[in-house]
Amino acid sequence: MATSTSSLRVVPNTLSLRERVTQVLREAILNLHFEPGEKLVERRLCEETGVSRTCVREALRHLEAEGLVRRTPTRGMFVSEIGPDEARQIYEVRSVLESAMTRQFVERATEKQLTALIAAFRRVEVTSSGKDYLAYARALEKFSACLMEGAGNEVAHQILDMLSARITYLRTITARAANGEQDSVLALRKVIKAVQQRDADLAEQASRDFVQNSATFALQVLLKNSAEAAER
Template sequence: MKSKPIERHQTLREKILETIREAILKGNLKPGEKVAEPELAERFGISRTPIREAFRQLESEGYLTVIPRKGAVVAALSEQDVQEYYAIKSILEGYAAELAADKLSEKELEKLEGINDKLKQLAEEGDVKSFYRVHNEFHDLFLKASGNNKLVELIQQLGMKFNRLRMASLSVEGRMHISVAEHDKLLEAFRRHDGETAESLVKKTAAIGGKVLLESLNQAEGGQGKKSILEQRIDV
């Protein structure tokens, strides 16, 4: 009897999350712009409690900043944010890939190949949302294979905080196909149990991503009217 309200609450929460994420990624909500609780409450016909819960999650993902007595506003991303994120990502994920190369079993390698095959299909279909979810499965598998639980926890926390960047990057035209090709190269290194190459590939991908994002941010600041880097055509 009590399961129905809970199920409905979760469904509404997911709809709220998706609505706000898409509005930010498409540029309909700009950095610094307030996300109004009353409008969302009226749109979904619900109280403000599930909306505030959604705001907290979106804040943890880097989409919003919740300011006391003011409410939620769209978070801005600075040059320092990008530099720090990719510097840490490069080191942590590179190390995880090196560890995983020595420990991945044949079964796990086959699973990684199967996941990447699915990603190829999703890239052809242009299904960014599903691609993002399956893309995370690919990375989670080799991260966990590293055998270092604290390392995995740190990487996942970092990824969640910059979920907004990662989702936006996969929305760029051609980016999903590039991601699949990068995975193919990484899989080759994993099959050879070549930790040094696996680490190098992951670090290279992160370094390029950081560079392109910084270029996008600098171009936006020097252009006509400042735009969020999420409104730029980026490739990470």
């Protein structure tokens, strides 16, 4: 097994064009450079990004899988509008998956993986006080990645990665207030605590609470928004 310990593997660090286009479009959506519900016309995206239609189309398909855009046959792609109901579903899935993986982490992770998780948590703490949303989002994703790694479940990792696109989107849409992040970090600290104590039940519950914390906040804002929209 040459791969496990001292991997000499050279990682191809040059992202393919399609991947870079995907990134650019994803960030554009997350930064609200496009409005929710806006139609994304391929030809226009080609001009704006300066790449071919082939590439743009493939990138859009990927974003469709992530749930950031939706396709209506023969009518085109639209930026997703994520309402309260879909948000609830997303958080439900995330809660269930992430808490289960937290439990697995407690039961399976090595010391090294634990220190990695703690380091990732530190980064979350640091970025949470700053003003860069996306840095905070990336720190959370990294934390999640460490969790999945220690839990030994790459499949779950991929699924949560897909979901995290929409979750970050929700964070942006609901334009979470500053203390929202502080609460989150607080809840996350409890997770870390429980994990360090190797208390699987407590860790699972803390993880559930952590997601619940984000969920209730986002849902409040979304419900208020959709109520206002209904009034008009």
